[in-house]
Amino acid sequence: MATVPRPGAHVCGIDAAMDVIGGKWKVLILWALGERPHCRFGELRRLVPGITEKVLAAHLRELEADGIVHREAHQEVPPRVEYALTEAGRHLNAALAPLGVWGRDHVLNR
Amino acid sequence: MATVPRPGAHVCGIDAAMDVIGGKWKVLILWALGERPHCRFGELRRLVPGITEKVLAAHLRELEADGIVHREAHQEVPPRVEYALTEAGRHLNAALAPLGVWGRDHVLNR
C-alpha cells in the first residue's frame, strides 16, 4: 500500500469519523437531535442558534448521505419534514460523549 | 444571555474539543505522538505523509498553545526539537478512542 493510497482516503477510524463530524455546526446538530428526536427543519434552526438555512440544509444533506440522520418528508401543505438520528447516529453520539467530557474538563470553565 | 453569547464561545464540551482537533491533520499528529512519544519534527513529517512543513509547524504551534503537546528545543547544532503529548494530550487521545472505533465500524471497510 502507498503512504497516501488515494486522495481522500482515511488512514484510521478517527479521521474517517472526523470527516463526518467536521462541519462547523455538525456536532451541535447531532447533539440537538439526540436531545430532541424527530425535529423539524425550523425547530432545528432554533436549536442551533446562529446557523443559516443554507448551511443547516447542506449539513443535513451531508449527514443524511453519511447515514447519520434520517429525513422524512410528509406530503402536506405547508410542507413538514422531520429529521431523526439513525442507529449509526445514536452510536456516533455515544462515541462523542468522552470527547465532550474532555472538552468540559480541559477547555471550558477556565 | 444571548443566543450566541460572544464570537468564538462554545456551547458544550464537544464543540470546544472540536476546535482543538479541528485541523485537517491534527488527529493524525496526535495519533503519531501517541504511538511514538518524543518525536522530532522531521520524524513527524514522515509519520504524517502528505503534510507540508508549513502546515505541520502551524498545527504543532496550535496544539502547543492548547496545551496538548509539549515542545522541547535542545540547544545543539544541528538543531534538535522534540515534541511529546502532555498529560491533557494523552487524555484527549484516550477520549478519541471510541470515535476511532465508530469510524472503523461505520465508515471504513465498505
Next chain:
DNA sequence: CTGGATCCAAAAAGATACTG
C-alpha cells in the same frame, strides 16, 4: 414551511523557496 440558487468573504491548506 422547507429549502434551492447565487454571489461573496473568510479561512484553511498547498507549493515553493529560503534561512539560522
Next chain:
DNA sequence: CAGTATCTTTTTGGATCCAG
C-alpha cells in the same frame, strides 16, 4: 534540521433572494 516567508488554490461558511 527545523522551521519561516510568500503566494496561490481550495474549501467552507455567510448573506440574500426566490420558489414549490
